[in-house]
Amino acid sequence: MRDGILWTWPELCKAVGADAVNGPAVRGIDIDSRKLAPGELFVALNGDPGPRFPGARPSPRDGHDFLEAAFAAGAAGALVHRDAPGEGPRLVVGDTLDGLWDLGRAARARSMARVAAITGSSGKTTVKTFLAQALGAFATGGSLNNHLGVPLSLARTPADARFAVYEIGTNHPGEIAPLSRLARPDVAVVLNVHPAHIEFFEGIDALRREKLSIAEGLNPRGTLVCLDALDRTGLDAGLRVMTFGEGAGADARLAAFDGRQATIATPSGTVRAKVPGGGTHRALSLTAVAAVLVAFDEDPRRLADVADDAVPAGRGxxxxxxxxxxxxxxxxxxxxxxxxxxxxxxxxxxxxxxxxxxxxxxxxxxxxxxxxxxxxxxxxxxxxxxxxxxxxxxxxxxxxxxxxxxxxxxxxxxxxxxxxxxxxxxxxxxxxxxxxxxxxxxxxxxxxxxxxxxxx
Missing domain, CATH: 3.90.190.20 (Mur ligase, C-terminal domain)
Structure with missing residues (x-):
């Protein structure tokens, strides 16, 4: 990050299609006035996203009603689409949700980072955390994986980041592909497909297709990393795929696990690494990280950089x-x-x-x-x-x-x-x-x- 500056005001103006004017530089971006840090840009979202995003739940809250609180908390400026009380610099757009997506799109366009995007029924945040530590990558905390979280994560990405890791979730058909096209990953990961958030899908196969749609956003030379046991029917025949798992044919294979140490065989060599939190499911998560490292042409021995306490809160x-x-x-x-x-x-x-x-x-x-x-x-x-x-x-x-x-x-x-x-x-x-x-x-x-x- 450039002396702590995430965006200059003219850069923000250009990103959202507004006339470039001078204004304060911002050091971060948030959509919640309660979590806002001094010097950040507050994006005042309307509580109702309308029909643009499948599964988006309307909220009675409108960020414009918290503009005063945001400026009182030290916001450097605000992205708004209507007038509201509050004293501070404002960038006015037609719709702030579209503006947030524009910021995410501009952040991805300016970034030279190599990007991984992760989906799956479980383990997304854990794998994101493990991978970010192994790569020294930018990643946001928590599970910012929906139509708000993904563009916000992109918009928060420092322009000089070398790697970035995002997660993408779904609970309705048609959510993952647009988010993947926004993130434009170099490596897309499908960890697993289980009957989670399946209520609005026709069945497990429909959920499988939705998870695999993350490949639609891959850069032209990108790689899909997925569980070896996953049915890949419907994928483009020319897509580069790397698998991970316990099967003999997996590209990154969990060869042995003694409860704490995993032995993982990869095309770049066999590595032994501690599994934060223990458990076979986390050993498989670490195996997925090894596959991503190989897909990035990085040394799988970087798994040693994953700390023993890397398991995110609430995940074991x-x-x-x-x-x-x-x-x-x-x-x-x-x-x-x-x-x-x-x-x-x-x-x-x-x-x-x-x-x-x-x-x-x-x-x-x-x-x-x-x-x-x-x-x-x-x-x-x-x-x-x-x-x-x-x-x-x-x-x-x-x-x-x-x-x-x-x-x-x-x-x-x-x-x-x-x-x-x-x-x-x-x-x-x-x-x-x-x-x-x-x-x-x-x-x-x-x-x-x-x-x-x-x-x-």
Missing amino acids: NRIEAGEVTLIDDSYNANPASMSAALRDLAGQRGAGRRVALLGEMLELGEDSERLHVALAPLCARIDRVFCVGDGMRALHDRLEPERRFGFVESPDDLDPVALTALLEPGDVVLLKGSNRVFWARDFAARLRDALNARAV
Whole structure:
């Protein structure tokens, strides 16, 4: 970044098609006045994006109503499309959402960075974090992977970045391809296809096609990296593809994993690397990163640059609290990621019990009950299971009586203080569910605090 400057005002004007005028340089961009840092540009988005983006949910909030708050927080300027109270420099456009996309498009056009874009039903943020560390790449925090997050991530990319990593998500058909065409990746990654966010798709094959549509945005000499077991029917026959996985034919192959160290065979040589957070699913995530490194003609030994604590918050972090170990995997859940987390929990060894606090998996459509019940055999390897949310009722009913630890119909009915009374020193507790069940309620932190208070 040029002396901390992300965009000059004339550059912003040119990006959104406005007449170039002098104004303040900006050091960042945000769409939330509560998170805005001094010196950043505030983009005042209308809460209703209209029909432009499949699956976009309207919000009653309008960023223009928070213009005063943004300037009070130190905003260098604001991108607006209507008048609103607030004192500070403004760049006026016809529509601020279009303006945000224009900024993202201009950022990609000016950038010399080599770009990776990642999609999949699970693991996107983890792989983005691992890959960004391995490459020393620019990447935004969190999961900015929709029609707002992708252009915002692009617009935040420093002009002098050598590598950049973005993630792209979907819960409706037709979302991924436009976002990929905006990001124009040199390497596009499809990690997996599971029945997650499938409610608005005709079936798993429709979701598969949607994930693979990330290839539509690839640069002409780009590479698609995907799981070796993924059906690639429908892809352009001339597309360069690299695979990763456990199969003998995978280009980047997880050859061995002992719980902490992975041995990964690649066309550029075999490497051994620590797997942050452990678990076979994270070892496969690291294998995907190795494939991307090779696709970029980078040394796969750069996996050594991925820190032991690289697992993003809520994706399996271990928290010690009041003589109880919490495994906070609460950011989100689908049948595959839930199964992987339960297998990891079953493999935990210690003096205490293995306890699963499972929240319902949302957006599974008509197969929801079947997919929840399908977790029962894995739960049979767990000492106690507490089920949260109406979608988990069928699983709770299927559990053996001695494994039932409790059930509440709504996350609102779950009291962390009352839950601590059920837990014993030495217990290992998995916290896993859809985003709205635990993560949005900051439940892991509340349970941690309750356990620590009990220990005093």
